[in-house]
Amino acid sequence: MxxxxxxxxxxxxxxxxxxxxxxxxxxxxxxxxxxxxxxxxxxxxxxxxxxxxxxxxxxxxxxxxxxxxxxxxxxxxxxxxxxxxxxxxxxxxxxxxxxxxxAEREVPPDAATCEACLRELFDPADRRYRYPFVNCADCGPRATVITDLPYDRERTTMRHFPMCASCGAEYADPADRRFHAEPLACPRCGPRLAWDGLTGEEALLAAVRTVADGGIVAVKGLGGYQLMCDATDPAAVAELRRRKRRPVKPFAVMVPDLASARRLAHVNGTERDVLISPQRPVVLLTARQPRRPGPRPAAGGAGRGRGPAALADGLAPGVHPGVRRTGLFLPTTGLHHLLLRELARPLVVTSGNIADEPIVTDDAEARRTLATVADGFLTHDRPIRARYDDSVVQTARGGVLMLRRARGYAPAPLAVPVAADVPLVAAGAQLKHTFTLARRGRAHVGPHTGDLADAATYDAFHHAYAELTRLTGIAPRAVAHDLHPGYLSTRWALAQDAEHHFAVQHHHAHVAAVAAEHGLTGPFLGIAYDGLGLGDDGTLWGGEILIAGLTGYRRAGRFARAPLPGGEAAVRHPARMALGYLYGAEPLGVPRPPPWLTRPFTDRLDAREVRVVRTLVERGVNCPQASSAGRLFDAAASLLGLCDTVSYEGEAAVALENAAGVLRADALPWRVVRVNGLGVYDPSPTLSALLQGLADGVAVPLLAAAFHTAVAEATTALVERALAAGAPRTVCLGGGCFQNRRLLADVGRLLRDRGLRVLTGRTVPVNDGGISYGQAAVASARLARQAKER
Known part of the structure; x- marks a missing residue:
């Protein structure tokens, strides 16, 4: 032996x-x-x-x-x-x-209630029966309760709750699944619910009665407050929209189990797996045709014990107006399970905030901010340490595509393929803001902050940055940022006292994020389609073909430029963008559509606005030029009568994708020309054909599908030109336009048919939420190159 x-x-x-x-x-x-x-x-x-x-x-x-x-x-x-x-x-x-x-310090994400804890939650013989904060070593809060590392109870917000003898015995028993489960608690020693003077079960039932009676409740969740109402009640949903100032953007809906999700939407195998995963993200699914809702339980907990079979079929039309897809997710905590069991119906569960402000985490702040929105507050006495909104994903080609990386996923680190010894922070962009801390090949992407548009969001970013730097132990000595000097993230980055500052072009960051996620270290061909980003020539970009590596890039192709009449106003008003294309598109040899073809469109708009916009375009006043794929989608949506004004970013593109559905259609005319050594997609023939199709009575869905096909074919032509000039045969698709599954599928299919390797973001969002990770990958590669050259 x-x-x-x-x-x-x-x-x-x-x-x-x-x-x-x-x-x-x-x-x-x-x-x-x-x-x-x-x-x-x-x-x-x-x-x-x-x-x-x-x-x-x-x-x-x-x-x-x-x-x-x-x-x-x-x-x-x-x-x-x-x-x-x-x-x-x-x-x-x-x-x-x-x-x-x-130390290499990693903060574990929160995890949804596991099956063992769920059985205890609904077992009358168990001492944690109906206890909302049930958890064990395999589930429960992590990132939202950690105050410091190493991870022990005294370094979490659970330090305020001394364990009772029974919990202490479980915590100390190696054979128990709660052995060293730091957030463990029970009704005797753990957090308690509260509602306007009521506690525990009475507080829960008061919230249930409010929702059942058509009210709106603010619920203290894991990473922030959430607003809830009956998703089958049209009046409640409409009132939530009015109070939250969210006119049409779809709401997420929580359902108790997979069977309930399948009654409301089509669920494939990949979607099933991610719905029931410990991360519990919101999953965008194709909605079923609504059926008449079943009878609702009476207020006061009459739904108890009825179970999923009692769940009403169909959602109120206002939940996801005008779009075929609905965002569904399963309960993440014991509290969510109890609310759904009591109410026996799907619930709208949306961020506890007003419009685009950060999700609220502090109790006093919640009562101030949400007082005009909620009819009551179901809260508890465990503090929320870190702000984490719900994650959002969709699926394509059998894989999961991340749209918002937040609760359940963040801040678990990701690999950076070219490691650098210098710790760094990447400040991100302006919209869908995140930041990233990186060191030695590991990147910690911070929580989704939202749009850096006001003091509240900027303060939320500051707080999250301070917390994550402290927890990870990363003290940045290098800073990466966007080129745009007006971004708050750029201003913050330039104000940091660091040894190195790296300006990373917006679209390079987009495709670098995709490349880094897939471990690429060599050159690749990047396709970056989004709304707007500042180019290295001082103009606005957004429809770009780049030959790139992690350390740099060169432009190989683009979309034709068009003016943004009124600047930012054109982003909010797709009709203005359409007028910009009609009156001022980059002249590339194709005449603009004649007045008789454009008149049906302009006649349905305000005549004064049309005159003002035309004057702005013809005089070149406040009309920045942009080569933007996103703005082209906006223009097409408006020309087809789908969306003239938007209340949230991407609304027009969503309407266009929704109209196209799964229809197959031959491409509208398109044209690629050579301008100053670059391949340029000229969309003028495409837009003229849209108007001609409308004049000929062609159905809008067919025209929307044909538009998508045209963009995909033009993209392929731009790629083929780049390949002929020696571009790599691995293609990275990045930018918010590739959230459009129709565009992603059409472009991917055409490129794969030509033998190309096609990659897109999966664990990192292709939208601006992934910009900071791309910046970090670029900065890390540049630092590594500098170290090698020394």
């Missing part, structure tokens, strides 16, 4: 807050090993003594059989003195120890 040996093992990755120490404890005991395990700042360390084969098996188990919420990046093993694992001491969990100087 081999002599016992002693080893010190360090495990890096997502290994705190995920039941990792209990897993190591069970595994080591099963293998007959002695020693100890502890959290050491951002990782897990263990010293183990036993037979060499048993120690080898332990490392194999650590790598291959870690708990479901864990992610092991690497394992370091080295010999250790025998005295560090005393013989006869068994295997124990030791107190955590801070070692900030050498």
């Amino acid at each position: 081999s002599e016992p040996i002693t080893q010190h093992i360090e495990v890096f990755g997502r290994v705190q807050g995920v039941g990792f120490r209990p897993f190591v404890h069970r595994t080591a005991n099963a293998l007959g090993l002695e020693g100890w395990v502890r959290n050491v700042d951002g990782h897990v360390a263990l010293t183990v003594r036993g037979r060499p084969d048993a120690l080898r098996e332990l490392v194999v188990e650590i790598r291959a059989k870690a708990p479901p919420l864990a992610a092991v990046d690497r394992v370091h093993v080295r010999a250790a003195p025998a005295a560090t694992a005393p013989v006869g001491g068994g295997f124990t969990v030791r107190a955590s120890r801070a070692d900030r100087a050498a």
Whole structure:
């Protein structure tokens, strides 16, 4: 028999807050090993003594059989003195120890209630029966309660709740699934619900009665307050829209289980898997045709025990007006499960804020901000440490595409393919703002902040940045930012005292984010289609073909330019953008559509506005030129009568995609020409054909589909020109326009048919929420190149 040996093992990755120490404890005991395990700042360390084969098996188990919420990046093993694992001491969990100087610190995301806890929640014989804060080592709050690392109860907001004897026994029992589950609690010692002087079960039922009676309730969730109402009640939904100042943007809907989701929408296998995942994002699904809602339970908890079979079919038309897809998600906490069980109907669950302000986290702030929105507040006494909104995803070609990376996913780190030793921060863009901290090939993308448009959002960014730098231990010495000097994120970046500042062009960041996510280190062909971003020539870009690497790029193609009449006003008014194309599109040899063809469009607009816009365009006053794919989609949507004014970013493009649906149509005419060495898509023939089709009585959905086909074919032609000039055959699709599944599918199919490798963002949003990650990848590669050149 081999002599016992002693080893010190360090495990890096997502290994705190995920039941990792209990897993190591069970595994080591099963293998007959002695020693100890502890959290050491951002990782897990263990010293183990036993037979060499048993120690080898332990490392194999650590790598291959870690708990479901864990992610092991690497394992370091080295010999250790025998005295560090005393013989006869068994295997124990030791107190955590801070070692900030050498730490790699990872903050675990929140995880939805697991099945074991859910069974307890609805088991009358269990001591946690109907306790909203039920959790264990496999589920519950993490990022939203952590105050510091290493991850232990005293460094979470649960430190305010001393454990009772029963919870303490579970916490200390290696055989219990709540062994070292830091947020564990029960009705005797944990957080309690509150509602206008009521607590516990009475508070819950008061909220239930309010929703059942058609009211709106502000509920304190994991990462912020949420606003809830009956999703089958048209009046309640309309009132929520009025109070929240959200005219038409679709609401997310929470349903109790997968069967309920399938009654409301079509759910494929990939969508099923992500709906029931621990991350519990909002998933955009194709809605079924609505049926008459079933009878609603009476107020006061009469729905208790009825279960999912009682769930009403069909949503109020105001939930997702005018679009075929609806955002559904399953409960994330015990509180959500209880509310859905009581009400037995789908619930609108949307961010607790007004319009585009940050989601509210503080109790006093919630009552100030949401007083005019909510009819009551269902709150509790556990503080929210970090702001995390709900994540949003969709699926395409059997994969998940991230639209908003927030609760459940952030701030778990992502790989950066070219690592640099210099710690850095990437400040992101202006819309859908995130920031990214990176060091040594790992990028921590911060929470979704929203649009940096006012003081509240800017303050939320400052708070999130301060928290994540402290928790990760990353003290940036380099800063990356957008080229646009007017972005608040750029101004913040330029004000930082750093050794290095890197300006990263907006569309380079878009395609670099896709490349970095897929581990590319060499050159690639980037297609960046979005609304607007400042180009390196001082003009506005948005329909770009780039030959790029992580450190740089050159422009190979673009969309034709058109004026934005009134500047920012054209973004809010697609009709203005359409007039910009009709009266001032870049002259590329094709005549503009004749007045008799444009008159039906201009006649339905305000005559004075048409005159003003035409004057602005002809005189070149306040009409910045833009080569933007997003603005072209806006113009097409307006010409087809789908959307002349928007209340949220991307509304016109969503309407155009929705109109096209899954119809197949031959492309409208399109044209690619050469201008100053670049391939340029001239959309004038495409837009003229749209107007001609309307004049000929062609159905709008068919024209919308044909428009998508034209853009996809023109894109392919631009790519073919770049390939002929020696461009790489790996293509990265980035930018917010590729949230459009129809465009993504058409472009991807045409490029793959030509033998190209086509990549797009999956774990990182292709919209501006992924810009900071792309900036970080570019800055890291530039830092690495500088270090190599020294």
